[in-house]
Amino acid sequence: MADLRGGDLSRLRQLNSLTAIRALRGAGPLTLSALAERTGLSRPSMKEVADELMELGWVEEVPPSPGTMGRPARRYRFRADSGCLVGVDIGGHNVRAALSDLDGEILAETRQPVLPDAPLEERLAAIDRAVSGCLALSGRSAADLWTVAAGTTGVLTPEGRIAFSAAIPAWTGLDLAAKLREMFPCQVLIENDSRLAALAEARRGAAQGARDVVFLHVGRRMGTGLIIDGKVHRGFGAAAGEIVMLPEARWYDAPEHLNGCEVVPEGTAPEDAAGYTLAAARDGHPVALAAVDRYVDDLAVGTAAMVLVLDPQMVVLGGGFSRSADVLLAPLRERLERACMRMPEVRASTLGDECVVMGAIDYAADHLDRELFTSDAPLTPLR
Amino acid sequence: MADLRGGDLSRLRQLNSLTAIRALRGAGPLTLSALAERTGLSRPSMKEVADELMELGWVEEVPPSPGTMGRPARRYRFRADSGCLVGVDIGGHNVRAALSDLDGEILAETRQPVLPDAPLEERLAAIDRAVSGCLALSGRSAADLWTVAAGTTGVLTPEGRIAFSAAIPAWTGLDLAAKLREMFPCQVLIENDSRLAALAEARRGAAQGARDVVFLHVGRRMGTGLIIDGKVHRGFGAAAGEIVMLPEARWYDAPEHLNGCEVVPEGTAPEDAAGYTLAAARDGHPVALAAVDRYVDDLAVGTAAMVLVLDPQMVVLGGGFSRSADVLLAPLRERLERACMRMPEVRASTLGDECVVMGAIDYAADHLDRELFTSDAPLTPLR
DNA sequence: CTACTAATGAAGCGCTCCTTCGTAAGTAGA
DNA sequence: TCTACTTACGAAGGAGCGCTTCATTAGTAG
Numbered sequence: 104m105a106d107l108r109g110g111d112l113s114r115l116r117q118l119n120s121l122t123a124i125r126a127l128r129g130a131g132p133l134t135l136s137a138l139a140e141r142t143g144l145s146r147p148s149m150k151e152v153a154d155e156l157m158e159l160g161w162v163e164e165v166p167p168s169p170g171t172m173g174r175p176a177r178r179y180r181f182r183a184d185s186g187c188l189v190g191v192d193i194g195g196h197n198v199r200a201a202l203s204d205l206d207g208e209i210l211a212e213t214r215q216p217v218l219p220d221a222p223l224e225e226r227l228a229a230i231d232r233a234v235s236g237c238l239a240l241s242g243r244s245a246a247d248l249w250t251v252a253a254g255t256t257g258v259l260t261p262e263g264r265i266a267f268s269a270a271i272p273a274w275t276g277l278d279l280a281a282k283l284r285e286m287f288p289c290q291v292l293i294e295n296d297s298r299l300a301a302l303a304e305a306r307r308g309a310a311q312g313a314r315d316v317v318f319l320h321v322g323r324r325m326g327t328g329l330i331i332d333g334k335v336h337r338g339f340g341a342a343a344g345e346i347v348m349l350p351e352a353r354w355y356d357a358p359e360h361l362n363g364c365e366v367v368p369e370g371t372a373p374e375d376a377a378g379y380t381l382a383a384a385r386d387g388h389p390v391a392l393a394a395v396d397r398y399v400d401d402l403a404v405g406t407a408a409m410v411l412v413l414d415p416q417m418v419v420l421g422g423g424f425s426r427s428a429d430v431l432l433a434p435l436r437e438r439l440e441r442a443c444m445r446m447p448e449v450r451a452s453t454l455g456d457e458c459v460v461m462g463a464i465d466y467a468a469d470h471l472d473r474e475l476f477t478s479d480a481p482l483t484p485l486r
Numbered sequence: 487m488a489d490l491r492g493g494d495l496s497r498l499r500q501l502n503s504l505t506a507i508r509a510l511r512g513a514g515p516l517t518l519s520a521l522a523e524r525t526g527l528s529r530p531s532m533k534e535v536a537d538e539l540m541e542l543g544w545v546e547e548v549p550p551s552p553g554t555m556g557r558p559a560r561r562y563r564f565r566a567d568s569g570c571l572v573g574v575d576i577g578g579h580n581v582r583a584a585l586s587d588l589d590g591e592i593l594a595e596t597r598q599p600v601l602p603d604a605p606l607e608e609r610l611a612a613i614d615r616a617v618s619g620c621l622a623l624s625g626r627s628a629a630d631l632w633t634v635a636a637g638t639t640g641v642l643t644p645e646g647r648i649a650f651s652a653a654i655p656a657w658t659g660l661d662l663a664a665k666l667r668e669m670f671p672c673q674v675l676i677e678n679d680s681r682l683a684a685l686a687e688a689r690r691g692a693a694q695g696a697r698d699v700v701f702l703h704v705g706r707r708m709g710t711g712l713i714i715d716g717k718v719h720r721g722f723g724a725a726a727g728e729i730v731m732l733p734e735a736r737w738y739d740a741p742e743h744l745n746g747c748e749v750v751p752e753g754t755a756p757e758d759a760a761g762y763t764l765a766a767a768r769d770g771h772p773v774a775l776a777a778v779d780r781y782v783d784d785l786a787v788g789t790a791a792m793v794l795v796l797d798p799q800m801v802v803l804g805g806g807f808s809r810s811a812d813v814l815l816a817p818l819r820e821r822l823e824r825a826c827m828r829m830p831e832v833r834a835s836t837l838g839d840e841c842v843v844m845g846a847i848d849y850a851a852d853h854l855d856r857e858l859f860t861s862d863a864p865l866t867p868l869r
Numbered sequence: 870c871t872a873c874t875a876a877t878g879a880a881g882c883g884c885t886c887c888t889t890c891g892t893a894a895g896t897a898g899a
Numbered sequence: 900t901c902t903a904c905t906t907a908c909g910a911a912g913g914a915g916c917g918c919t920t921c922a923t924t925a926g927t928a929g
Contacts, residue, residue, distance in 0.1 A: 109502045109525035112886060112915050119492045119917090136876070142492035147878085148917045173875025174925040258827065315722050329795070331714055338797025339698050340828035346794045348827055351734050351787050404734050408791045411729045412712075414721025444641065444731055445723035495884050495917060502885090519907070530909080531886050550895095556906025557894040 108479060116152070119144060121476055123152050124161060127181040128206055132165045134176035153179055160185060160485030183208065185485050186249040187241070188471070189234055189287075190463025192296060193255040195219040195270040196374075198226065200233035201460040202241050205249065207468040211240035212457065223273045231286060248289040252467035254296035254459045255279065256326070261341045263293035270324060292463075292470060296320075297344065297421075298335045299462030300452070301328025304419045306465045308458070309450040313416040317409050317447070321402065321431070322423035323362070323374055325354045327409065335466065352405035357398055361424070364394040374423075381427035395430060402431075403438035410443050421452035428452075491862065499535070502527060504859055506535050507544060510564040511589055515548045517559035536562055543568060543868030566591065568868050569632040570624070571854070572617055572670075573846025575679060576638040578602040578653040579757075581609065583616035584843040585624050588632065590851040594623035595840065606656045614669060631672040635850035637679035637842045638662065639709070644724045646676035653707060675853060679703075680727065680804075681718045682845030683835070684711025687802045689848045691841070692833040696799040700792050700830070704785065704814070705806035706745070706757060708737045710792065718849065735788035740781055744807070747777040757806075764810035778813060785814075786821035793826050804835035811835075 110118075119142065126141045127133060133141070139149035156162040156179075163182050167175035183204035192199040196219060202211045213236035215229040234251070238244060257268025263280025283291045301310075301318030310316040314333045320326035327344035329336040336343050347354040361377035366388055371379065383391035410418065420428050420435075428451030436449050454461060493501075502525065509524045510516060516524070522532035539545040539562075546565050550558035566587040575582040581598045596619035598612040617634070621627060640651030646663025666674045684701030693699040697716045703709035710727035712719040719726050730737040744760035749771055754762065766774035793801065803811050803818075811834030819832050837844060 109505045109527040109531075110498050110886090111526075112498070112917095115493050115495070115498045115885090116916065122492045134876085144492040145918055146876085147919085148492075150878085151916080170927090171875085172873085172927060174877070176876055313722075327795075331719065332717075334715075336714065336796070338828075339696075339799035339830070340797050342794075342828040343797040344795060345797070345827045346791060349787075349790055349794050349825060351736070352791060352794075353734070404732075407732055408729060408735060409795055411725075411732050411735075412727060412792055412795050413719070414723050414726040414728070416722035442732060444728045445721075445725040447722070493917090495886095498916090499885065517907085528887055529907085530888090533909085534885085553896090554906080555896060555904085557908070559907055 113481070114479075116155075117481055119148070119152050120156055120161075120482055123149070123156060124181060125476065127162060127179060128183070132178040132180040134167075134178050136176060138179065156482075158484075159482055161482065181206070182485070187243055187247050188249060188464055188467040189237060189251045190299075190460040190465075190467060191230060191233065191251065191253040192299075192459035192463065193226070193230060193253060193271075194296070194459075195256065198229040198233045199457070199460050200230075200237050201457070201464055202234075202237035202243065203464045203468070205468070205471065207464050209461070209464065211237040212460065213237050213240065219270065220272060223277065226271070226273065227282060227286070230283075234287070245288065248287055250290040250292065250467040250471060251283060251287045252292040252294065252299075252463040252470070253279065253283060254294050254299035254463050254466075256296055256324070258345065259293060259295055259341045261337070261339075263291075290467075290470070292466060294335065294337070294463070294466060295326075295328065295341075295344075296459045296462075297326035298328035298337065299466055300421050300454075300458040301330050301419070301462065302335050302465050302469075303454055303458050303462035304421065304452055305330045305333070307461060308454040309419045309452055310417045315413060315415040315417075317406075317413060317415045317418045319402075319406060319418065319420050320422035321358075321420055321425055323358055323377070325357065325405070326422070329409075329413065329415075331413070334469075346405050346408060349405070349408075352408055353401040354405040357401035358424075360394050360398040360401065364391055366391045366394075377424060378427075381424065381430050384430050385427065396434060399431060399434040399438060403435055403442065406435070407439055407442035410439065410447055414445055415447050417448045417450060419450055419452055421454075421458055425452050496864070497862075499538075500864055502531070502535050503539060503544075503865055506532070506539060507564060508859065510545060510562060511566070515561040515563040517550075517561050519559060521562065539865075541867075542865055544865065564589070565868070570626055570630050571632060571847055571850040572620060572634045573682075573843040573848075573850060574613060574616065574634065574636040575682075575842035575846065576609065576613060576636060576654075577679070577842075578639065581612040581616045582840070582843050583613075583620045584840070584847055585617075585620035585626070586847045586851070588851070588854065590847050592844070592847065594620040595843065596620050596623065602653065603655060606660065609654070609656065610665060610669070613666075617670070628671065631670055633673040633675065633850040633854060634666060634670045635675040635677065635682075635846040635853070636662065636666060637677050637682035637846050637849075639679055639707070641728065642676060642678055642724045644720070644722075646674075673850075673853070675849060677718065677720070677846070677849055678709075678711065678724075678727075679842045679845075680709035681711035681720065682849055683804050683837075683841040684713050684802070684845070685718050685848050685852075686837055686841050686845035687804065687835055688713045688716070690844060691837040692802045692835055693800045698796060698798040698800075700789070700796060700798045700801045702785075702789060702801065702803050703805035704741075704803055704808055706741055706760070708740065708788070709805070712792075712796070714796070717852075729788050729791060732788070732791075735791055736784040737788040740784035741807075743777045743781040743784065747774055749774045749777075760807060761810075764807065764813050767813050768810065779817060782814060782817040782821060786818055786825065789818070790822055790825035793822065793830055797828055798830050800831045800833060802833055802835055804837075804841055808835050809838075 183206040217229045256270040258266040268274035316330040318328040325347045361380040364380040366383040384395040566589040600612045639653040641649040651657035699713040701711040744763040747763040749766040767778040
């Protein structure tokens, strides 16, 4: 029983304007006739709508394409550049940011290294530098910012506070949403990084087109992100996907099989240890293979639990260890095959390190879409 | 990027007609002025819409309510009685059916006993008798049927075939949807019984108002139903919620703790065994209490897995054993409290045996709503 | 230079909703 | 029983939006 509001004539115009914007966002520049055909409106009506959208600044004319038969047609395009979205990935060692236009087309990316145990201010400063860098690279100013979406490790509250973060000690307890709202004069969204990665994979990556996706962040810490019915599933308390907390799922200590393997050279930094084991396994080293086997044994238990609960179309493997997906995928598939009712597709991430920022951009773009296409407010003029 | 179709004037009228229907379905009979206020339309426009809906048969006039100041106002109501929905629960020992009007208001219920190992034809005949009984009780004919929604035990395929049913041997492999379409000349929907029970609890029962619900069917066989974002979650292959298949979740053999307890008298029918244990536990019998403890220990593992994955607002306990929820709830809560990131509310089902048929009715009503309110087809006249 | 193609722009029409205002049908009180 | 008051009804006039039609315009092809 959603909205009980009946429509005015102006409501109809609004609907048609939004339909036109949608059509223009979906395809490149379109002529008036093409636009009319797609929206089902007559040409004269379409013209009127287009004029109004031009006046409001949502749409602009581009030069007609030459070399066609007949009189050259006007072409219109959505002014995706009239604002920008920023996605931020706040990790332990790096703060990444990406800037996109309103269509989610990425225009600039930056990275700022930061130490895991850096004090709070330092990390916030890194965020500021990362975002400023993107703005500078793309020749924008903070006034062009419509939305900043940030993903970070740790368990969040629904309001955007950080309930707990193992990877970033200074993070726990912080009201990140409030801090970012102080820094940026625009809409601010906070989400868990694995969830954003999941979204990116579902939109642009390995799981493109799938409505129900389980994303596994395999790395020194396990994490997951769920896409259900095409949307990020965060749960009532924003704590969905935390199956790593269940001992029986055997995820918590699983990475230790790789980190503690005897093929890892003495004195290796903890974040590099698993890489040696995975590399050795790829070369057929029996001890490393056994370690990978034990790792996948454990990994498969929690994964099977998620698959059995949700029956997703696809499982995507991301995170640090997924660079060695060639070593992990086959044994993981084999175990899941035995454990699952219906075997989902299992794929490796195709987006790599930029996964989270892209997901953040997609998250921001989704939010914008919802605001645009489901609100009852009339279209406002764009500066 | 849903629909790119722009609107005509008639589209506006259609929108307003649907809004009016929606308003009338939500509240009882409404006067023209009340209707106009709720939909935001002006009175004259509302009148025109109402006239049209009357002509098409969707709405009818009821006598004005007496005793009011001023000139008595016309009142209109949605003709919920111009069709009916039937929900069917096909279980091992019983086939239940309920008949409702188009608003989901239940008008008749029937039950047909049937043996678990009865041949296929016998069970289908029981379904026919159960539905016919409902029609007779409410004075309807098969021609009034708009939708039949059936819930049954077992694993389904997305198309409504029965992939596997442990409780009803003759069921496995049956194309239930096709069979029911032969029997009833209307829309036929098939769903897993636990999912329908979950829907009923979310709409009318213990979890009313919650958008994300985990329903546990606790009984001789474990089953689950998930409501995510207010809708039944069936998964890509309609196999969601089958965590009982995961040995580590410790669900599969859990009921044995109750069935095999030594307080159960020799020679008790297997379906009654657990009842003795639960009753003895309620009386404080130490052996029974220990059995219940072991049962809940196991139950909590799989439940914690689902809660950690989904972070639902609520967990509802239904199924045969939930009649003894007083014995089970406290220890279950205690274990979940320790295992879960965010503790959900845990409640007992309030709908009892009629849970599945009610869920089936709600499922059918949802389907009808979607057809009505999201289709672009104009309103058709009702007979 | 002419024929052809395809988009443009203006005119006229019909539908849907809105506002306004006089009228009708009740109740409450003298 | 009559009058005043309240509330709904119904008709009239007006504005906005989209549709169809048709003459006009700006290109390409030969």
